[in-house]
Amino acid sequence: MKIAYVNSICHRYDAISNAIRDEMGWLRADGHDVRLFAYSCDFDDVPYTRVNGEVDVAFDPFFQDCDLAVFHFGVFYPLFNLLPVVPVRARRIVEFHNVTPKAFLPASSHALIDKSFAQMSNMAFADHVICVSDTNLAVLRDAGVTTPATVLPLAIHTNLRAPEAKPSFADGVLRILFIGRLVQSKGPLDFLQALEALLRRHPRLPVESDIVANLQFSDGELVDAVEARVRELGRAFSSRLALRLVGNATEDVKQQLLSDADLFVLPTRHEGFCVPILEALASGCQVVVYDNSNTPAVSGGLARLVPTGDTAALGDAMVDAAATVSSDAWRADGGYRAATAAAERHLRNFSIPVVRKRFLDLIHRQSGYRC
Known part of the structure; x- marks a missing residue:
């Protein structure tokens, strides 16, 4: 399959970016042709097209020919408005990471959070939503989004181990x-x-x-x-x-x-x-x-x-x-x-093998792909 990923950024030290990098790696290893469309990307191992706006994505030949489009969402970004114009033949999946309520942010961020909650309504155009926790699924439903959804946690990299003893x-x-x-x-x-x-x-x-x-x-x-x-x-x-x-x-x-x-x-x-x-x-x-x-x-x-x-x-x-x-x-x-x-x-x-299998199985089901 041709799979187009869309997000604003893919940067180090950012949980959403790390999830995108994981998923794209799993999908590529599974034999799929995957490309990220974003304003910037830190990772050399992520196939990536730098864009300046929605038009750059909408008319890109890869995006136009994709079989599946995957959008991650945690805060307002203009590229998320492309969800309704994904090619008709393609399936559409959104991964929802929640939006921080403005009560916990400075006043300078309140307008952005209002726009983020308003933009959540775009998920009505998705075929399926992946929520990384039950908490996020509840937020989605409270916002009136009824799109079918699955809870699938993020993967935690397994090189972290408790030492035999602490210093x-x-x-x-x-x-x-x-x-x-x-x-x-x-x-x-x-x-x-x-x-x-x-x-x-x-x-x-x-x-x-x-x-x-x-x-x-x-x-x-x-x-x-x-x-x-x-x-x-x-x-x-x-x-x-x-x-x-x-x-x-x-x-x-x-x-x-x-x-x-x-x-x-x-x-x-x-x-x-x-x-x-x-x-x-x-x-x-x-x-x-x-x-x-x-x-x-x-x-x-x-x-x-x-x-x-x-x-x-x-x-x-x-x-x-x-x-x-x-x-x-x-x-x-x-x-x-x-x-x-x-x-x-x-x-x-939350191990990589467990989350990877659940993620790929979900993608296969939602896209109709057969191994």
């Missing part, structure tokens, strides 16, 4: 990690407030903490606020806190930080999926998150769920998790090994 087992330094864009919905300032509460309640506890953030997609004003707060905490607890803001970390750096971390803390207020929770579980971290949207489902009962917005409870949960990972029961008596084994079982649902 803290030997040196006693508690390592705490935050991964997320510096935007209001991810709660970076909530994280720093809870971190301060932990430090004040344990005046002798040495802590290393890293905030890993994609600065390209962050809120500039919030970046400034986080940087200022990091400096304040660094001064206040200089004798026992190493607190770092790691912007645009490479995958290798991120994976090393996950491997070293004892706690992963993400006070997010909205998630359509949340890959970092699974990455943290795979890496042997205790996970502390707010209890909303998809976080309970994706964590599979393996995280400490905190009432959303309750920073005092967040601090309490971090104290409790710190006590767990510092205990003999965790380090020497099998607690860590049991937790990592439970995480491995949960992560199998």
Whole structure:
């Protein structure tokens, strides 16, 4: 089959882009001719046509001759308006990654979010919608979109493994990690407030903490606020806190930080999926998150769920998790090994072989393709 993929971008450190790259690789290995149409693409291994607007796609010979068109959607972009003009002979699939509600974004983003929810109505022209979580399916139905849909999670790359032991087992330094864009919905300032509460309640506890953030997609004003707060905490607890803001970390750096971390803390207020929770579980971290949207489902009962917005409870949960990972029961008596084994079982649902097979089977069914 000829399969046309359409999205605004395909960039590193972006979950939708990583999903596009995965799927296109699976489809090419399955024998299909696949091409992405986007404004920009970072990946040399993704067959890609750079476009400036809808006309460039609509009149492209490959798009005109495609058997299947796949659109990813998580926020308004003009190319999504091409869904109704996909050639009549072609099937149309949309992958829906949810839209962050404007309540969790600065006022400067509200018009974009309104346009995004309005543009969701284009999905009426799709033959099928893939939702990456039950949460996203509920959002779709609440928006009045009745197009047939399937829930299919994102794939988590399996090179993440929990180490035999965390560095803290030997040196006693508690390592705490935050991964997320510096935007209001991810709660970076909530994280720093809870971190301060932990430090004040344990005046002798040495802590290393890293905030890993994609600065390209962050809120500039919030970046400034986080940087200022990091400096304040660094001064206040200089004798026992190493607190770092790691912007645009490479995958290798991120994976090393996950491997070293004892706690992963993400006070997010909205998630359509949340890959970092699974990455943290795979890496042997205790996970502390707010209890909303998809976080309970994706964590599979393996995280400490905190009432959303309750920073005092967040601090309490971090104290409790710190006590767990510092205990003999965790380090020497099998607690860590049991937790990592439970995480491995949960992560199998999101493994590349499992998700790849489910994805290809769905594509074959929806397109009428026979192997």
